Amino acid sequence: MGDDPERLYRLDGVAHIAGVINDEPQRCISSMQQQQGMRLDERWFRLDEPLVSAFVERWCPETHTFQMPFGECTITLQDVAYHLGLPVDGHYVSGCLTDFHVYIQGGRPAWQWFQELFGDLRRVPRGADEETVRRFVRAYIMMLLGTQLFADKSGNHIHIRWLPYVARLEEMGGYSWGSAALAWLYRCMCRVANRHVLKLAGPLQLLQSWIFWRFPRFRPDGFDSFSWPLASRWSGYNPGVSEKGPRVQMTRLRIDMLQPWNFIWMPYSTPEVVQVVHSEVLEPRHTALWCSVTSLIYFAVVEWHQVDRVLPQFGGVQARPRPALNIDFLMSKDGRGGDRWFPSQLQH
Numbered sequence: 001m002g003d004d005p006e007r008l009y010r011l012d013g014v015a016h017i018a019g020v021i022n023d024e025p026q027r028c029i030s031s032m033q034q035q036q037g038m039r040l041d042e043r044w045f046r047l048d049e050p051l052v053s054a055f056v057e058r059w060c061p062e063t064h065t066f067q068m069p070f071g072e073c074t075i076t077l078q079d080v081a082y083h084l085g086l087p088v089d090g091h092y093v094s095g096c097l098t099d100f101h102v103y104i105q106g107g108r109p110a111w112q113w114f115q116e117l118f119g120d121l122r123r124v125p126r127g128a129d130e131e132t133v134r135r136f137v138r139a140y141i142m143m144l145l146g147t148q149l150f151a152d153k154s155g156n157h158i159h160i161r162w163l164p165y166v167a168r169l170e171e172m173g174g175y176s177w178g179s180a181a182l183a184w185l186y187r188c189m190c191r192v193a194n195r196h197v198l199k200l201a202g203p204l205q206l207l208q209s210w211i212f213w214r215f216p217r218f219r220p221d222g223f224d225s226f227s228w229p230l231a232s233r234w235s236g237y238n239p240g241v242s243e244k245g246p247r248v249q250m251t252r253l254r255i256d257m258l259q260p261w262n263f264i265w266m267p268y269s270t271p272e273v274v275q276v277v278h279s280e281v282l283e284p285r286h287t288a289l290w291c292s293v294t295s296l297i298y299f300a301v302v303e304w305h306q307v308d309r310v311l312p313q314f315g316g317v318q319a320r321p322r323p324a325l326n327i328d329f330l331m332s333k334d335g336r337g338g339d340r341w342f343p344s345q346l347q348h
Contacts, residue, residue, distance in 0.1 A: 047204050048239035050247035051218060054255060055211055056200060061190040062324040064306050070260040071318070072309050075185065075210050078290040080178040081281045082268050083209045084149075085229035088178035089285045092297040095164065138166040149181045150298070152201045161299065176297075179289075179305075181206065183296035186303040205231055213267050217254065228276045230268075265312045290314065 058066045065072040077088045128136075145165075146158030165172060181203050188202035209231040212219045226233035267273070280286075291314050296303045307314070309321040 046238050047208060048237075050244045051211065051239070051251055052200070052204060052208055053244075054248050054251035055207070056189055056192055057252070058255065059189045059193055061193050063309055063321075064186055064190075064304060065309055068263070069256060069258050070263060072321075073214070073263060073313065074306070074310050075182065075207065076290060076307050076310070076313065077178055077182060077292075077305060078268070078287075078314070079210050080182050080206065081286060081290070082273070082277070083206055083213070083229055083231040084178065084181065084203075085278065085281065086178035086181060087173065087280075087286065088176055088289050090174050090176040093165075093175050093177065093180035094297055094299050095161070134169065137169065141169075141172070142166055148205065149177070149203050150184050151203070179296045180298040182305070183298040183301050183303045186296065187298075187301045190303075209234060214264050215258075215262065216264065217258070217262055218251075226272070226276065228278055230273070230276075266315060 055066065058068060060067050060072075063072065065074040080086055081088055142158055142162050145162050150159075152159075165175075185202045185204075185206060188200055189207075192200045212223075212234060213230065220234070220237055220239075223233055223237065268277070291307055292305065293308050294305050296305050306324070309318075311318045
């Protein structure tokens with residue numbers, strides 16, 4: 001990549017802030033989120049584009065790790081659980097919209113089913129009944145899924161693939177949303193490693209929060225108190241509007257000078273974090289996956305959780321890592337165009 005300031009950063013300027021739908025149903029929405037295991041926080045923060053861009057330049061698609069002066073490190077399922085509060089155990093998030101008829105009774109047109117599912121979302125009436133609130137819950141969750149966890153480069157579109165999921169709210173807590181979000185972040189960073197790709201999408205708040213927690217030298221001042229999930233610690237953060245090109249160059253230099261003691265290998269063992277963490281995150285069915293070398297599935301996206309290369313992040317001693325797994329075939333599948341490959345085909 002050259003030194004043209006217009007090409008020094010690979011973000012599209014999207015603020016990445018989820019708004020609050022309405023004050024009145026917020027309590028009901030929060031309650032529904034907790035019931036379904038969707039513990040996302042509406043208090044998001046602005047993205048520091050030069051910072052994130054400089055870190056992404058250190059991403060290695062072959063190993064799914066950041067190549068730092070002191071060695072390798074990466075975002076793991078443990079980080080997703082702590083930063084976003086999402087379940088990492090459960091059904092994989094996948095499927096195909098050819099199965100849409102299963103969710104539409106009586107053979108009605110999809111647009112009619114969509115209107116009945118969501119209704120009029122312009123304003124929540126006072127004293128709204130449970131069904132009305134559920135419509136707003138569906139819209140709220142679709143907004144979080146489409147613009148936060150699984151955002152694409154369009155910045156203003158939400159894929160209809162989420163309709164079957166929000167149609168069955170009671171089942172949403174049974175999916176591994178954490179692994180799906182991590183798979184999408186991995187894929188987005190792997191794509192932007194190609195110099196012809198200029199824009200980065202994905203759950204970038206997760207990436208930025210991970211940087212702040214793991215690298216104190218890049219952490220903003222004045223954010224010493226935190227709650228659950230841990231990414232909410234940076235609520236209200238605004239990096240300013242200074243020139244992005246010079247900031248990218250400065251961040252690169254600061255990364256080049258990093259030493260092993262500049263990286264916090266185990267940031268979640270402090271008493272302050274233990275006091276706010278939710279017990280569900282620490283259930284064995286979730287924690288067992290944190291250290292697992294396994295696949296991460298998000299529809300046609302299949303990435304690899306290669307934590308065997310970052311054992312010190314779990315208190316272990318790093319041995320010589322094995323050669324990186326060749327997943328070029330999986331990397332070539334993204335579900336776009338005529339590519340309709342889905343993980344369910346692995347069963348045949």
